[in-house]
Amino acid sequence: MSPAPRDPHADGPFTPVAEHVRACLDLVRPLPPLDVALRDALGCVLAEDVVSPRPLPAFDNSGMDGYAVRVRDVEGASPEAPVRLPVVADVPAGSGDALRLPGGTSARIMTGAPVPAGAEAVVPVEWTDRGVAHVAVRRAPRPGQHVRRAGEDVAAGVVVVEAGTRLEPRHVGVLAAVGRARVRVRPRPRVVVVSTGTEVVEPGAALGRGQLHDANGYLLTAAAEDVGALAYRVGVVADDAGALAGVLDDQLVRADVVVTSGGVSEGAYDTVKEVLSGRLGERAGHRVRFGRVALQPGMPQGAGTLGEQRVPVFTLPGNPVSAFVSFEAFVRPALRRMLGAQGPDPERPRVRCVADEGWTSPPAKEQHVRCAWTRGADGRLHVAPVSGHGSHLVTALARTTCLAVVPVGTSVVEVGDEVECVLLGPLPVGAA
Template identity: 55%
Template sequence: MSTAAPRPAAEDRLWSVDEHLEDILATVRPLEPIELQLPDAQGCVLVEDVMVPVSLPPFDNSSMDGYAVRVADVAGASEEFPAALEVVGDVAAGQAADLLHVGPGQAARIMTGAPLPPGAEAVVPVEWTDGGLGEGPVSAMRARSLAPEQAAGHVRVHRPAEARAHVRAKGSDVRAGDRALEAGTVLGPPQIALLAAIGRAFVRVRPRPRVVVMSTGSELVQPGEELGSGQIYDSNSFALTAAARDAGAIAYRVGAVADDADTLRSTIEDQLVRADLVVTTGGVSVGAYDVVKEALEHVGDADEEGAGVEFRKLAMQPGKPQGFGSIGPDHTPLLALPGNPVSSYVSFELFVRPAIRTLMGLGDVHRPTVRARLTADKALTSPKGRRQFLRAAHAEGSVRPVGGAGSHLVAALAHADALIVVPEDVESVEPGAEVEVVLLG
């Protein structure tokens, strides 16, 4: 669990986006490293460099099914005048390389991945030979089906081969003593493959953060159920759970909690056992039923010193009401987001995603930003003193708004892959102007 610093008293003022984010990142700490087996380490972040103990591949080996030969013995070979070589034996994958020797006028039948035997300088693919039948060239499928005694004897090679042809050199991938992976690397499938290939069964990583997501509101109904009068489907918890997983977390979605402070407080307390971070959505404004504020405003009074959640007004649109603090004996961070779908998602991208990436121990926790030319039918307007984030589609140096500015427009959000950022001191942006863009994809 992360350890939170004592929370300052809430101030009745307008916080900037940067101030709120800085406060979050100054409080959240990377999770403690643990040792994990490779299958469990996917998505985790390395906390130390991994060195290569043995070269990869560890020996010269064949990249083809064929015959290991000496270059001089196949020089000038052709369909009309093939090189006839004595087959001295087979070399299979997993077999020791020194069980046989290829001398002048000799060849060894070799399988893909098998070690190159002493004396051999190259591999000729089976398609370049008669497959040891004493006839013309044979298909690779037919040659692979031959029993060893059928292929023993002699083989005719119909093409020359250069030195090291179809040979994977020892250490051609990585050499012993090289650095395989740097600390800070996120372990995806290719990195797991490399670790396994160099013989690592365990790695030291920061675990993926466990994030609990819950929506609040008595009007919320789960998808698949029938809507009653005045009810809507709960989309926020699904969106934020998916976003948390996309950020690298292990995310748990809790069913929507009704507008009851005691129920919400009890639900959150029950979830702390599996949470490194708690995210709520809804109930942080000034309405009569904003139960998140009611449930958590004074939670620090009963918890250990320094715990508690502050509710703030931010100079941004959408997403003005926000809450942040820590709860429970382990001071688990909690971010309380607005309930409108767009406000909730934008707030996640700006505040929750960086918190998750910080828990993971990553150096760069922010989405990439670019400058792009605004494509729009008319000027964009923005309230003075607010940093506005508009859903947008970005492509090839240009960006266009998607949907309106309403915080409830989920359909427009589904077609956006970026956010246009309009600074606090800008009230209008003309088409063709260059704007800052946060890339979400």
Template identity: 40%
Template sequence: MTQTADAEVAARELTPLADYLGSALRRLRALPPLDLELTQAYGNVLAQDVVAPHPFPAFDLASIDGYAARWEDVATAGRGTSVRLNVIGDLSASSWRPVRLTPGTCFSVAAGAPLPGGADVVVPISWTDQGMAAVEIFQPPKRGSGLRRAGDELAAGSTLGRAGSTITPALVAAFAATGIGHVVVRSSPRVVIIATGDELVEVGRGSQPGQVVDANSHALTAAAAEVGALAYRVGICDDDPEGLRALLEDQTLRADLILTTGGTGTGPGDMVRRILSRRDGGRTGPVAFTEVALYPGTTLGFGTVGAEEVPVVCLPGDPGAALIGFEVLARPAIQLLAGAEPVFRPSVRAHLLDTVTSPAGLREFRPAHVAERRGGGYTVQPLHGGPYTLSGLMEANGLVVLGERVTAAAAGSTVDVLLLDRRK
């Protein structure tokens, strides 16, 4: 049998990634909503649309320091002569008594002060002699300049945020400004991360034969936190069946999602697959381990554990493959539990700067650096992939997606790129 035929047979035995994600993610539901005080709401996902109960600005106000006047009283300023108005009072942002202009008068106002009745313009201080009892105005402002009308930015009844959107600092400000003190949000998913393997040791030392430093649980905890989850690193669990069962049962009491890494293969030490793929009286299984047309990684586990049926995602033990598996499956799962939209990362089409090859029959996610081009569009520079994915991810701000039928993509061709939200 030829190498091409071998690849075709292997591809037929693998589950297409899109099919796998569809069947897995359909089993998840958003967490129940809860009411949060506004000061605690940042980073959560709205569970329902939020409508402004009051307008913003709440009243007509001055947007600059100056003099609030009637436009017809100042319109002739600058035509070879100035206009003189009587200053009948001062208004600050804390002024509350209603006042009104009469012809030939004005008020000295600070930015944010409520406008007096009849005022339809605020003259900048620099256009005047800055008089106190009377003021000379040297330039004619445009009607309506220097002020803001009630509701001209956010009208009462307008939708401030849609269900599924993440609460940002600007949304917090908009909610507060329109009189909202509480919002209904989805709970941030509590994600527990467990690394498995007798060979694992804690960080702070180098790996040596028979020992591997646990990089995965730290990386996945950071990745889950980046999505907005409440991430808890449990640490290392040895390849002990009873110990693993007890740990999982204990963690189901506080987790909305459990991530494991390592032990997804079929070797003698792959305890996670052996324990979680069997039914055990509702205590641990079953979790389905599927050979997916994914590179790097291939094997992913998904199911529920415990009587509470807490979702679990089982990722490979290689750090690069674990992080790609997180992007492909765990991150969308967290987004679904949080009620966030969209579930998947945004993507763009970009021109490839270097030729790349990809395994036949597998959908590859290759680290890359994407940049905007002058005049529009994007370019993408592929970085280390395959067995070197971890070093590629260190510098990546995107992932080139090469489909199952793509064995080579030439420089200059257009490819899909997932954009990674990295704070660089």
């Protein structure tokens, strides 16, 4: 990368990206834990370590449909010389009978059924003639074969799901398996998404001259849900101060967070800024700071609280790419904190990648470039931009798999340079 000297004529001053991240995080706290039914825990973050109260499995059980036997009683069994044993019991799954297998006998047993005391292995039904009163065993099992031992999965007192885990279906299954009907979780934050702009109309509606569809409302709602929040998209609000103030007042009753897009720049119709700052904002109890952050795209930003309830609000730019980059940089970390997550975001790993193409960067700003990564012949991750820098070039988002982060002070990224990239998905296998 090529460094650039500070330009005294740059259109600053700018708030550093890291400083605005800290300001956003300072507005939120982890939501208080709730005790919820297991069925309602999906997508929430676990607020406690869950330990298994008993061994799993809790008893020795059969891994196959077949016959429980003592190994010495079927030693040497073969198709040419099967061993015949009397069947003295049937053991179905769920049987509570305390059985002991006498020597020289067998017990027909189903998968998951408790293995009788004295039995040393299970002969799969396919190795037999499937007899009922007597069975011919055509192959001898090894000691312990097809027996699931008590505690083989987990011992009593062992943590099976750790606090801080965002619960997915696989976790819910484990919690049920160890007998938990209820768990303590961080609730999913309720995020209200508001798009603003007289020129913005609903998808599906015919566009008039100068109009565009509401990409931001759907993008930001989906992004909030992807983090784990419960997101509510409000219909588009026109550039009318009274209308916007009314919508925000109405939405505060169901919001843990409000995210707006549009109306935060320096224009004559930047209604979000008008409603949330100055005397109008003060009268409503809003405390929102607006400024220019050293981010490209996404320079105009605002963050603060709404009303006497002090509901956190993040006001993002109106261009869809700027709104997306701003959400990733500022809102996503805040929502993760509300969910109780700590440390790096496992769903947004940062890795070093090799630039396969060069591009320019404004030296006064931290640039987040839409890129796609590939695995090179050298085994490393390589990246190339998928679009120009314009924040209105929205369709390239569909091809974006990472954001290349170019630091302040760099004016050119050259082919072969290493750049830090935020992957918009899990870390690829083998990535450094």
